[in-house]
Amino acid sequence: MKTTISQVAKHVGEVVTIGAWLANKRSSGKIAFLQLRDGTGFIQGVVVKAEVEEEIFQAAKNITQETSLYVTGTVAEDTRSPFGYELQVNGLEIIHESTDFPITPKEHGTEFLMDHRHLWLRSKKQHAVMKIRNEIIRSTYQFFNDHDYVKIDPPILTGSSAEGTTELFHTKYFDEEAYLSQSGQLYMEAAAMAFGKVFSFGPTFRAEKSKTRRHLIEFWMIEPEMAFVEHEESLEIQEQYVSFIAQSVLENCKLELGILERDTDKLAKIQAPFPRITYDEAIDLLKEKGFDDIEWGEDFGAPHETAIAESFDKPVFITHYPAEIKAFYMKPDPERPDVVLCADLIAPEGYGEVIGGSQRIDDLALMEQRYQEHNLTGDAYQWYLELRKYGSVPHSGFGLGLERTVAWFAGVEHVRETIPFPRLLNRLYP
Numbered sequence: 001m002k003t004t005i006s007q008v009a010k011h012v013g014e015v016v017t018i019g020a021w022l023a024n025k026r027s028s029g030k031i032a033f034l035q036l037r038d039g040t041g042f043i044q045g046v047v048v049k050a051e052v053e054e055e056i057f058q059a060a061k062n063i064t065q066e067t068s069l070y071v072t073g074t075v076a077e078d079t080r081s082p083f084g085y086e087l088q089v090n091g092l093e094i095i096h097e098s099t100d101f102p103i104t105p106k107e108h109g110t111e112f113l114m115d116h117r118h119l120w121l122r123s124k125k126q127h128a129v130m131k132i133r134n135e136i137i138r139s140t141y142q143f144f145n146d147h148d149y150v151k152i153d154p155p156i157l158t159g160s161s162a163e164g165t166t167e168l169f170h171t172k173y174f175d176e177e178a179y180l181s182q183s184g185q186l187y188m189e190a191a192a193m194a195f196g197k198v199f200s201f202g203p204t205f206r207a208e209k210s211k212t213r214r215h216l217i218e219f220w221m222i223e224p225e226m227a228f229v230e231h232e233e234s235l236e237i238q239e240q241y242v243s244f245i246a247q248s249v250l251e252n253c254k255l256e257l258g259i260l261e262r263d264t265d266k267l268a269k270i271q272a273p274f275p276r277i278t279y280d281e282a283i284d285l286l287k288e289k290g291f292d293d294i295e296w297g298e299d300f301g302a303p304h305e306t307a308i309a310e311s312f313d314k315p316v317f318i319t320h321y322p323a324e325i326k327a328f329y330m331k332p333d334p335e336r337p338d339v340v341l342c343a344d345l346i347a348p349e350g351y352g353e354v355i356g357g358s359q360r361i362d363d364l365a366l367m368e369q370r371y372q373e374h375n376l377t378g379d380a381y382q383w384y385l386e387l388r389k390y391g392s393v394p395h396s397g398f399g400l401g402l403e404r405t406v407a408w409f410a411g412v413e414h415v416r417e418t419i420p421f422p423r424l425l426n427r428l429y430p
Contacts, residue, residue, distance in 0.1 A: 006040035008075045008085050017072045018043075018087070019095075022063050023124065024105050032060035034089065036071060041255075042124055044078070045071055045087040052090055059092050065105075066098035066122065082258055110414055121420070128256035129418055132249055133406045137201070139248035140222055143241055144199045149224060152191040152198045154184030159380055167207045180205040185397060186329075186384050188225040189360060192395055193387055199224040201402075216403055216415060225397035231331075231341040231359040234396035235317060238345060238355055239272040242315065242400075246270035249409050262411040266349065269314055276317040279339065282308055299325050306350045315354070319343040328374040329367075330358040351408040357398025364388040 003016045023042065024035040034045035047060040063069070072091035077084065103119055113120045120126055144151070157171070157178045169180040184200045191198040200223045207217070224241075226234065250257070250267050257264055277285070282304075283296050289307050294300065300308070300318075309316060320339040323332055330340035342358035361367050367388050371381065406418035 004040045005036070005038045005043045005083075008043065008087070011075045012077055012085070013075065015072065015074050015090075016087075017070055017091075019070055020068070021122070022065055022067050022069065022098075023122070024065065025060075025063065027061050032057065034060060034063070034071070036087070037122070037124075037127070041083065042127070043083055043085060043087055044081060045073060045089045047089045047092075051088075056090070056092050059094065060089070063092075063094070064098055064101070066101045068095040068098070069093060070095065082255060110417075124259055126417070128253075128259040129406065129410050129412060130420060131256045132253050132410045133402070133418060133420070135249050135253050136245050136402065136406060136409065139245045140201065140241075142248075143244045144197075144224065147197070149197045149199045150191075150195045152188060152195070152200055153202060154181065154187035154191075154200050156181050156203065169205050169207045180207075182206055183221065183399060184223050185225065185399065188223055188397060189395065190383070190387055192225040192227045192397070193391070193393075196227045197224070197229075198226075216419070219404075219419070220402040221399045222402060223397065223399040225395065227393050227395045229396045230394050231319075231343075231396060234357060234359065234398065235276070235319075235343055236272070238343075238357060238398055239274045239315075239317075242274075242345065242355070243270055243272045245405075246409065257410075260410055260412070262409075267409060271314075274315050274317055274345070275312050276319055276343075277308075278320045279318055279322065280320070282318050285311060297322050297324060302350075302352055305346050305352045309346045309348045309350070309352075312348065315348060316346050317343045318346060326358070328370045328376065329360050331361045332366075347404075347408045349408065349411075351404060353401075354405050354408060355398050355400045357396065359394065359396040362388060362392045362394050364392065 001011065001014060001016050003011060003018060005018060005020070008016065018036065018038055020036040020038040022034060023037045026033050030049045032047040034047065036043050036045050047057055049057045070093040071087060071089055073087040073089035076086055076088050078086040102116055103113070103123065121130070157173055158181045159176070159178060168182060171178050171180065182204055184202060188198055188200055202220065203218060204221045205218050226237070229237070246267055250264060282300070283294065286294055286304055286307060291304060291307065294304055308318065319342065320333060321342055323330070323338055323340045326340050326342055330342050333339050333341055340358060344353045345355035346352060347354045361370065364385070367385060371385070403415050403418040407415045410418070412418065
């Protein structure tokens with residue numbers, strides 16, 4: 001019977017055949033232990049010399065790393081294995097022999113591994129990270145589908161900036177200027193005016209050199225937009241969403257978290273509600289901690305975010321940033337117009353901002369004023385202005401960076417470990 005490693009629990013005591021690759025092996029004079037992987041998981045195959053033909057045992061002893069093969073054997077429970085099962089092998093069929101695989105079972109530097117990312121993906125650690133990434137994506141769809149959101153796909157090639165900045169990747173759209181999207185938000189606002197609650201999930205690009213191990217040039221974003229939702233309600237939705245995906249990872253990725261030696265007690269604390277402090281309070285907190293390199297009106301850097309996060313045992317919202325350092329579309333606080341109704345969600349353990357969100361300006365006159373202040377051309381943004389002209393409503397939205405969230409949940413040091421394939425732009429700006 002042909003099956004996969006992830007399904008062997010259904011076949012205890014049965015003889016099965018698995019198509020696999022050899023991840024590693026060790027052997028003594030009488031037993032060979034084969035670490036096998038097939039994409040769905042990892043399992044140990046045990047080849048006992050006295051129980052198989054000599055040709056099979058010699059093949060097991062001589063097989064090389066990443067050779068592909070069909071393995072036949074009896075599925076047995078194994079309480080010593082984190083997976084819980086092993087394969088008592090009685091047959092091997094080599095498909096393709098691999099020689100001189102460059103990533104051997106020893107320590108390699110991050111730069112070397114990134115240069116061989118197409119092969120590094122095969123490792124047990126990378127497999128665990130990608131399975132956690134997949135679970136975050138799966139549970140994201142579940143959360144928003146369960147709450148009646150509609151998925152809308154905004155364009156990747158756009159005619160203008162979502163943030164009103166010049167840090168864009170420029171290209172030509174036939175005879176017109178075009179840019180790689182830095183956010184789908186503006187388009188999602190248009191969709192929210194049609195469907196009420198929407199979300200997108202897609203790639204975004206930032207044309208600025210990465211300054212820390214937490215930054216990427218290309219990454220994936222989950223961006224919900226919600227009509228008839230104001231700032232406080234948006235914060236509640238954000239913490240419910242993050243709590244949901246964290247608990248889904250804890251429940252469905254136990255084996256992967258174990259492989260990564262992740263402290264799951266820290267993930268278990270990711271449950272709503274999250275603490276909240278204002279930007280003013282954050283500045284005061286940093287001053288108390290001895291930071292003299294930050295003043296009111298300046299944005300926080302990685303050391304500041306880490307220091308703030310260390311004061312809490314959960315993710316923390318920093319709200320009400322100065323309007324001058326935030327995007328043109330964020331709604332000013334009616335009681336204090338120099339700050340906006342926004343929040344950044346700062347993850348603990350030094351992973352920094354994982355969500356940025358705000359209530360959007362819904363007043364036509366105020367948005368026209370913002371256009372003038374930020375030198376936005378009417379042609380490129382006229383359609384966005386019309387969202388405030390035809391049936392405007394209070395609305396809010398946020399964006400969660402997938403790769404940084406994966407790094408946080410998985411407990412990996414470099415956010416680049418969470419992208420599935422090599423990225424040219426990240427190699428240009430290491």
